[in-house]
Amino acid sequence: MALVEISGVNKHFGDFQALKDITMSIDQGEVIVVIGPSGSGKSTLCRAINRLETFESGSITIDGKELPEEGKALAKLRADVGMVFQSFNLFAHKTILENVTLGPIKVRKQSKAVAEKRAMELLERVGVEHQASKYPAQLSGGQQQRVAIARSLAMDPKVMLFDEPTSALDPEMINEVLDVMTGLARSGMTMVVVTHEMGFARKAADRVIFMADGELVEQATPEDFFTNPQSARAKDFLSKILTN
Numbered sequence: 001m002a003l004v005e006i007s008g009v010n011k012h013f014g015d016f017q018a019l020k021d022i023t024m025s026i027d028q029g030e031v032i033v034v035i036g037p038s039g040s041g042k043s044t045l046c047r048a049i050n051r052l053e054t055f056e057s058g059s060i061t062i063d064g065k066e067l068p069e070e071g072k073a074l075a076k077l078r079a080d081v082g083m084v085f086q087s088f089n090l091f092a093h094k095t096i097l098e099n100v101t102l103g104p105i106k107v108r109k110q111s112k113a114v115a116e117k118r119a120m121e122l123l124e125r126v127g128v129e130h131q132a133s134k135y136p137a138q139l140s141g142g143q144q145q146r147v148a149i150a151r152s153l154a155m156d157p158k159v160m161l162f163d164e165p166t167s168a169l170d171p172e173m174i175n176e177v178l179d180v181m182t183g184l185a186r187s188g189m190t191m192v193v194v195t196h197e198m199g200f201a202r203k204a205a206d207r208v209i210f211m212a213d214g215e216l217v218e219q220a221t222p223e224d225f226f227t228n229p230q231s232a233r234a235k236d237f238l239s240k241i242l243t244n
């Protein structure tokens with residue numbers, strides 16, 4: 001069975017249909033990169049996977065379990081699904097180390113010593129271990145986003161969702177975050193990444209999902225998608241981003 005099963009998902013904002021009958025599955029260890037024009041529903045799909053967005057019909061299961069709509073079960077599910085946003089969403093009044101240990105201590109009931117040891121390993125993995133005692137505002141955007149990745153990893157998620165993780169970064173910081181994500185992809189983490197970074201899609205994706213107008217239009221390996229897109233909409237999208 002696939003780790004994530006998305007089946008017939010429909011989502012409206014008022015009269016506007018943002019997701020149209022989305023069906024797809026994600027295997028353990030698979031890296032999915034979701035691309036498509038602005039407003040095509042990529043973020044909405046990503047957010048539906050951990051119920052930051054509700055949807056009217058269809059189902060999403062993670063590890064065979066249907067997503068609960070609210071309450072403790074939903075909190076547990078969210079702990080299993082790491083999410084990294086465009087805005088880093090770190091706690092401003094907590095140190096970097098506290099940002100990473102908070103979830104494991106509160107939700108996973110780890111001791112402070114265990115949580116701190118693991119947090120330091122993760123901060124080292126993303127290259128910001130020397131910043132552990134600082135506060136988020138003292139770090140660059142790229143460093144803060146790497147802390148956000150470490151914070152998600154500290155919860156030992158089954159799947160990691162990234163919603164345009166480099167869009168808010170200055171150009172020189174984009175690669176340092178993408179390098180961390182590429183390492184994570186190669187380590188076997190199951191990942192769904194919404195991004196406009198086509199280089200990352202080519203390098204790290206097992207499968208590219210192309211969305212347009214709320215539909216899942218195409219899915220293929222990056223090599224097939226970028227060299228031989230099938231639909232007119234994908235060809236049009238690629239011709240625009242290649243000429244920009």
Ligand SMILES: Nc1ncnc2c1ncn2[C@@H]1O[C@H](COP(=O)(O)OP(=O)(O)OP(=O)(O)O)[C@@H](O)[C@H]1O
Pocket residue numbers: 013018036037038039040041042043044045
């Ligand atoms: N909370 C909301 N209320 C109303 N409309 C919304 C809301 N969130 C998203 N939408 C609309 O749904 C559509 C899909 O939005 P979504 O953010 O999923 O697109 P996207 O493909 O991620 O776009 P981008 O690449 O620009 O981030 C857009 O037309 C957007 O305006």
